[in-house]
Amino acid sequence: MAADDTARADRQAFELAVRAETRSLFALAFSILRDAAEAEDAVQDTMEIAWRSWRSLRDRDRASAWLKRICVRRSLDLRRNLFRRLLLSEGDVRDHPNEAKLDALDPDLDRVFRRLSPKQRAVIALHYQHGFNLDECAALMGARPGTARSHLARALATMRKELGDE
Amino acid sequence: MNKQPFEDRLRHYLTRTAEAPPAGIEDRVLSAAMSQPAGHSRLVQAFAATAALVVVAGIAFAVHGIRQNAGQPSGPKPTPSAVYPTPAPLTGAVSVSSIHMITSSIGWADGAEAASDGSVASLLVLRTSDGGAHWRNVTPPRPWQPSSTGYFDENSAWAASFYPHKYLSIMRTSDGGNHWHETRIMDANAIGPADFSFVDTNHGWFFVSYGYGASHEAGGLYGTVDGGAHWEMLATTDASDKPGAMPFSGDKTGISFVDARTGWLTATYPGPKPLLYVTHDGGSTWNAVNYPVPSGVDLAGGRAITPPRFFSSTTGEFEVDADQTVIYVTGDGGATWSPRVAPDSGSASFLNARTAWLVSTNGGTIYRSLDGGLHWSATGHAVAFGPLQSVQFVSTVTGFAVTTLEPPGLITTTDGGLTWNQVPITVS
Numbered sequence: 001m002a003a004d005d006t007a008r009a010d011r012q013a014f015e016l017a018v019r020a021e022t023r024s025l026f027a028l029a030f031s032i033l034r035d036a037a038e039a040e041d042a043v044q045d046t047m048e049i050a051w052r053s054w055r056s057l058r059d060r061d062r063a064s065a066w067l068k069r070i071c072v073r074r075s076l077d078l079r080r081n082l083f084r085r086l087l088l089s090e091g092d093v094r095d096h097p098n099e100a101k102l103d104a105l106d107p108d109l110d111r112v113f114r115r116l117s118p119k120q121r122a123v124i125a126l127h128y129q130h131g132f133n134l135d136e137c138a139a140l141m142g143a144r145p146g147t148a149r150s151h152l153a154r155a156l157a158t159m160r161k162e163l164g165d166e
Numbered sequence: 167m168n169k170q171p172f173e174d175r176l177r178h179y180l181t182r183t184a185e186a187p188p189a190g191i192e193d194r195v196l197s198a199a200m201s202q203p204a205g206h207s208r209l210v211q212a213f214a215a216t217a218a219l220v221v222v223a224g225i226a227f228a229v230h231g232i233r234q235n236a237g238q239p240s241g242p243k244p245t246p247s248a249v250y251p252t253p254a255p256l257t258g259a260v261s262v263s264s265i266h267m268i269t270s271s272i273g274w275a276d277g278a279e280a281a282s283d284g285s286v287a288s289l290l291v292l293r294t295s296d297g298g299a300h301w302r303n304v305t306p307p308r309p310w311q312p313s314s315t316g317y318f319d320e321n322s323a324w325a326a327s328f329y330p331h332k333y334l335s336i337m338r339t340s341d342g343g344n345h346w347h348e349t350r351i352m353d354a355n356a357i358g359p360a361d362f363s364f365v366d367t368n369h370g371w372f373f374v375s376y377g378y379g380a381s382h383e384a385g386g387l388y389g390t391v392d393g394g395a396h397w398e399m400l401a402t403t404d405a406s407d408k409p410g411a412m413p414f415s416g417d418k419t420g421i422s423f424v425d426a427r428t429g430w431l432t433a434t435y436p437g438p439k440p441l442l443y444v445t446h447d448g449g450s451t452w453n454a455v456n457y458p459v460p461s462g463v464d465l466a467g468g469r470a471i472t473p474p475r476f477f478s479s480t481t482g483e484f485e486v487d488a489d490q491t492v493i494y495v496t497g498d499g500g501a502t503w504s505p506r507v508a509p510d511s512g513s514a515s516f517l518n519a520r521t522a523w524l525v526s527t528n529g530g531t532i533y534r535s536l537d538g539g540l541h542w543s544a545t546g547h548a549v550a551f552g553p554l555q556s557v558q559f560v561s562t563v564t565g566f567a568v569t570t571l572e573p574p575g576l577i578t579t580t581d582g583g584l585t586w587n588q589v590p591i592t593v594s
Contacts, residue, residue, distance in 0.1 A: 030184065045357070047196070143468065
């Protein structure tokens with residue numbers, strides 16, 4: 001009975017975490033991947049990984065930060081490696097409704113942003129869109145702070161140069 | 167230079183282009199996540215899955231063992247092989263994400279075919295026999311999709327695809343991709359990616375990820391002695407990190423084997439320095455290897471590490487990312503490692519134990535060393551192509567690299583890195 005209670009409590013706690021964190025994780029993943037379907041894949045991967053390790057998470061108060069780090073890592077994996085795991089089976093055609101929206105808003109910035117490396121895009125999005133400081137960005141990306149700063153500085157310099165904003 | 171308006175423009179762009187989560191995402195995510203067993207350690211899950219397979223199948227997996235040690239995890243049950251012919255020609259634009267040149271003319275590449283909207287339509291295994299001028303699509307036909315690849319020589323390659331909670335599929339070719347043979351491994355824990363390492367066309371290994379957390383990654387190690395027709399599970403990570411076990415700590419960055427017995431495993435780790443482990447029994451037991459940190463160099467906090475690469479039975483190198491990359495070299499088969507602090511941060515490409523190139527991640531400067539990394543001199547720039555990856559030299563003058571600009575492309579040098587030229591990706 002005690003084991004059943006523990007299992008039930010685990011499931012309830014995990015479901016609460018999923019419902020509380022999914023939307024923010026999707027926003028994180030989308031800002032790196034720029035693709036809604038891939039972002040949902042990243043969030044799903046994140047939660048599958050999290051559920052498998054849920055009982056080993058000693059401090060549930062840190063679940064949010066833990067999930068964000070897994071999500072950023074998974075998004076970078078998906079983006080960095082074109083040889084990524086495709087969860088959807090063959091013939092599952094994905095729409096990209098956001099493309100027109102991106103083009104309409106700031107096509108020049110969109111063009112240079114998409115030319116950045118995945119890690120450069122990630123640190124830009126984490127810092128400017130989600131408000132993480134650079135130490136937090138580094139922790140989320142599994143990188144050292146100096147590397148995150150380097151990615152940010154180089155990304156900004158590249159964008160400003162290509163946009164003639166120097 | 168007025169910084170604020172540009173940053174405001176960037177924030178505006180990022181915020182306005184954010185996509186709302188699709189309806190019902192929480193339910194889909196929850197359903198998928200909780201359809202699998204919860205909360206056990208990777209080791210427990212791996213043993214449980216393996217034990218279940220053994221009970222259900224009721225037979226032992228008969229494989230020529232690399233080792234004969236008792237107490238090994240039971241092997242998975244492969245399905246019979248099927249032969250896959252070469253796929254149909256491609257129609258979409260093709261990009262390359264990494265290259266693996268065997269000679270200056272023959273090599274392999276991981277690629278992707280774009281759909282009309284720019285998204286990835288299919289992932290590709292490509293092969294060239296003219297130094298990258300033309301590539302041939304040798305991917306196993308769809309619906310099979312490669313997720314991880316390993317290349318050994320001009321004819322031998324392996325590719326993995328993952329079907330979470332079901333099995334993983336390993337394809338192998340021994341004729342340059344003209345034909346592929348499939349072996350399925352019933353490992354429900356495997357989510358990928360997989361890192362391959364082969365020491366000849368028969369003896370190989372791959373580490374497959376079971377998932378990762380704050381500072382750990384679980385996974386399993388498989389080995390083959392028949393070129394991949396059969397795979398045996400050799401070890402799984404142990405959450406206790408007890409001596410001799412394959413480590414649970416750290417995010418794994420790769421494996422590399424020198425011969426049928428000795429191999430290396432590396433992992434980033436938020437401790438004093440990245441983790442380096444060695445096996446001397448073909449992958450069954452693993453032990454941490456200590457290596458020195460140069461004075462004044464900080465390797466703490468989760469820096470990247472590459473698996474060792476050996477040029478002979480005694481000489482080899484591995485690298486740790488730092489403000490100035492630290493290159494560790496050995497002349498005694500890995501018994502001891504000596505650090506060489508590079509002039510910049512970047513990835514190194516060793517042609518042999520003495521000749522190496524380093525491509526700076528900060529400015530695209532190309533450095534060359536002729537004494538195994540002791541001294542470096544700047545030889546050129548590739549800054550116009552953005553940050554480079556998959557840099558590889560196959561001779562003292564001929565090198566290849568992949569740009570990380572979108573779409574990723576191939577660049578080559580024929581003068582030792584002094585000048586670089588972009589190569590259009592032409593696939594037939």
